[in-house]
Amino acid sequence: MSHAPIDVYSWATPNGHKVHIMLEECGLPYRAHPVNIGKGDQFEPAFLKISPNNKIPAITDPEGADGKPISLFESGAILVYLAGKTGQFLPQEDRGRFAVLQWLMFQMGSVGPMLGQTHHFRNYAPEKIPYAIDRYSNETKRLYGVIDKQLSTHKFIAGDSYTIADIAIFPWLRSYENQGITLEDFPYLKQWFDGIAARPAVQRGVKVLADLRTPITGDKEREILFGKTQYQRR
Template identity: 40%
Template structure:
C-alpha cells in the first residue's frame, strides 16, 4: 500500500494522475501547507524539504518500506514499479526522460515563480512578475512547438512526461496566458482531460480543502520563508 502525502498543487496532481492511471491502491494523507503542517517533525522525517508530494510505499524494493520525494522521482518510481507509461524503446525512453526534466527544471519552477510574484508577493514586485511571465510564455511556446506533429510530448505514446506537464499547461488562464495562442497545447490538454484516470484524479483533487483562504499572515510568512522566517 502507498501512503500519499499531498494537497492540491500541480506537482501533487501529477502523482494523483499516475496513481489513478495505474489503478494503484493508496492512502491519501493530506498535508495542509497553508496551515504549516509540512513543518511538523513527523512530516520532516518523510521529506526533509518539507513539501508535498511524497510517498511511502510499504511494498518497496525488496518488499521493504521505501520513501520517495520529488514529483519527477515519484513518477519514475511508480513507472518502474508498474512497468506502465514509459516507452520500451530506448530512444523513446530518453526522449521521455528529457521532457520530464524540462518540466521539472523549467515549466514548473517558472510557473511557480510567476504565481508567487503575480499573486502573493504584494506591490512593488512588477519586475518579478514581468520576468517570470516572459519565461512562462517562452516555455509554453516550446511545448506548442513540441506538440506540433506528434500526439504526445515524448512522441507516439502517452507517458509520465505528459502527466508531469499537464497540470501546469492546463493552467494557462490562471497564469494569465491566452490558451488560444497555443492550439496544439490546447488540443493536447483537452485530450488528456478526457482520460478516465485523469478525470478520477482531478475529481479527487477537487474534494481537498485547505486553509489557504484563512491562513494568517504568520502562516503565510512561514510558508513563503519571508519576514521573520527569512534566512540571511
C-alpha cells in the same frame, strides 16, 4: 496481482496532482493523507522524515522493488518509481525512455519553477513588482511555446504515447489564466491539453484532496509559505 496501498502525503497542488493522476492511471491502491501546506503541516517531524525538503508530495510504499518498504520525495522521482513498479507510462527501450525523461526534467527544471514564480509574483506577492511579473510571465509564454512546438509534430509530449512527461506537465498548465496565458494562442498545446483533461483518471486525480484546499488569503498562511517560517533550518 494485488498490491498493498501506497501512502501518499500530499496536497491539491500541481506537484501533488502529478502523483495522484499517476496512481489513478496505474490503478494502484493508495491512501491520500493531507499535508496542509498553508497551516505548516510540511514542517512536522514525521513528514520531514520522508520529505527532508519539506515539500509535498511524498510516498511510502510498503512493497518496494526489493520487497521492503520504501519512502520517496520529489514528484518526478515518484513518477519514475511508479512507472518502474507498474511497467506503465515509461518506455522500456532506451531511446524512448530517454525521450520521456528529458521532458520530465524539462518540467522539473523549467515548467514547475518558472510557472511557480509567475504564480507568485502575479497572484501572491505582497507588492506588484513589474520587473518580476514581466520576467516570469514572458518566460512562461516562452515555455508554452516550446511545448506547443513539440506538440505540433507529436501527439504527446515525448512522442506518440501518453507518458509520465504528459502527467508531469499537465497539472502545471491548468491555471493558465492566472499565468497570463491565452490557451488559444497555442493551438497544438490546447488540443493536447483538452485531450488530457478528458481522461477519466486525470479527472479523478485532480479531485484528490481538492475539497480541503482553500485560497491563500491570510497573512499567517502567506508567512508560512513565503516568509521566515519557510527558511528556518530544521
